[in-house]
Amino acid sequence: MKQHISHESGERALIAAIRSRAGRSGGGGLRLGIGDDCAILRPPAGHEIVVTTDLSLEQVHFRRDWHPPESVGHRCLARGLSDLAAMGSKPLGAFLSIALPPELTIREKGKSWLDRFLDGLLALADQAGVPLAGGDTAQSPSLAARGGMQSGLAAADIVLVGSVKQGRALLRSGARAGDKIYVTGNLGGAAAELLAIGRHPEKFAGAHKMQAGHPHLFPAPRILIASRLASARRIHSAIDVSDGLSTDLAHICEESGVAAEIDAEAIPIHPLALQAELDGWVASALGLALHGGEDYELLFTAAKGVQIPRRVASVEVHAIGQIVARRGRRPSIVLRQRDGKTTALESGGWEHFSAQ
Template identity: 55%
Template sequence: MKKPFSPFGELGLIEQIRRDFATTGSAVKLGIGDDCAILRPPSGCEVLVTTDFTLEGRHFRRDSHPPESVGHRCLARGLSDLAAMGATPLAAFLSLALPSTMLAEAAGRAWTTRFFNGLRALAELHAVPLAGGDTSESPGGKQALILADIVLIGSAPKGKALRRSGAFPGDALYVTGQLGGAAAELATLLGRRKRIINLKTTDDHPHLFPEPRLDVGEALLRRGLATACLDISDGLSTDLAHLCRASGVNAEIEQEALPIHPLAGKLDAQAALHAALHGGEDYELLFTAPSSVTMPSSLAGVPLTRIGTLKARRTAQPLMTLLAPDGSRTELKPGGWEHFSKPTKTEKKTPR
């Protein structure tokens, strides 16, 4: 026997999402309401798909992260993946599992509304329609957690999408924006005794409200500036290692060239360097370009900084090297985030 419609139940939630997320004038021919969505990819383009989990206790904490931030970050993770390949977003799909009490209690309904407010604000900024998804009750009773999975569909001209494997020895290495801010803000957030109530989203919040570099990625692709690209989600050191292995090159980073975020700059020098190299979740772009290319100082209003050079792969040499201000060189090992890795004694379980 079917349950009657309730404005506070699953059907009510879906109806509210349908009303709040318009799909007119987009690549979505048919959106929320049928068994499948129907998309219209642009002519001459390939379709790109990415998916990302947002898990309570792993990527956010309900007692410290504002709901708007959780919704924003849920979508930003997928948008950053599209940006890394120079893609244009077409549609988003969200699967959301909530504890049974969330829609039954006023506080839970308020949290859910604010979550969607954060997600919708970023979606509207980048004209990304929410074309469908799924809702469910998460298991665990009173201990149940919030689980979200976002799927992003994008498009790029056939054969032109930026990849990790296109770099060459001699290419220059660049990053967008600044590094270490997300890790520094997260440390401050977790150190607070009180939850953030009123947050000015117009301020710079690299962890709570990261800015996916979609316009930069599209410009790099359109102008043919980059040979390889990926986003810095797991930390510069870890993501650079991915690029080096995919392209078959070694890399040297110039420590003095690293653009340190002001929040990380408030830390001592060693902690700031660690945040910039290993902190993760900056969602900036890490890309390569031929040294002969004259790179602009910024794209789409975002600063670009040359931070190093790629070299020919030599098995006897470290995959990555850090060049210190005094001219000494040390091996740079991947020190960012990796799921399923065994934490060291000094590591703390924090949202990623």
């Protein structure tokens, strides 16, 4: 039976409870998990190690009054899995560091906030076949003394270690002029759902379980699609859409020394983004798809002649434009409108430390 956590017994008890819940699923790449000074991972022969780390901060990446704890846990792991997918790699182990105010570890009606956060994180870990192999646990300091409304903020950092066949990782730097640009799934759904949550958080309080139709609360990292694409050896470059298409495509252009043209008509827009435009919440659904971020879809390029299936692992793949040579001071990304006119597409996605 799965244990639930009570705060009374402190850090040791929290770790013991997390340890008892941490699965050992995965491809056998974990030799030693939670319990020692370090975990030991054993990558398959002929593979390279891939590592990524992502912070999930209260008030920046989630709000306790907007996001069910299961969603916070799911999203925390999904961010890292999506980065592994973007490299065409498979997960070996996840490492979770958490700083929590004490009240989030106390059980109310059976489960604490932390129990429910772990429910969400471990359900996705199970599905992705990645063991929780370690982490760190600390108490977040009290802000009440400084006149704050709550005792402290929650933060979680996820480190994911994965592996990829030597020399086969998908890089941002491999795009070439003449490549077609593709994106999986559709865009703008995460930003649209976040808008809806902000308006009526109570309607989303019951979204406890990983389920389709919640692109913001329960995004589906594209690990399987990416590993299929990578094994076909036809992909020149890839990135995941975390900050927004306009910003993430600019990262590919910058790292590859190329420019891009994308067709507004070809961009797959999530139905929730279209609805947000119909409801008058935003001026344009296309704006959400271009700049919204957190869709965790894959953006990749391949040579023009390469046949990319329209559907991979049950997810649609759309061609949205092409990579072109960079010319002097020309803007690096242009957007071709429905009437054929082109405009420069500035990076309008999320950027920390900018006035948002």
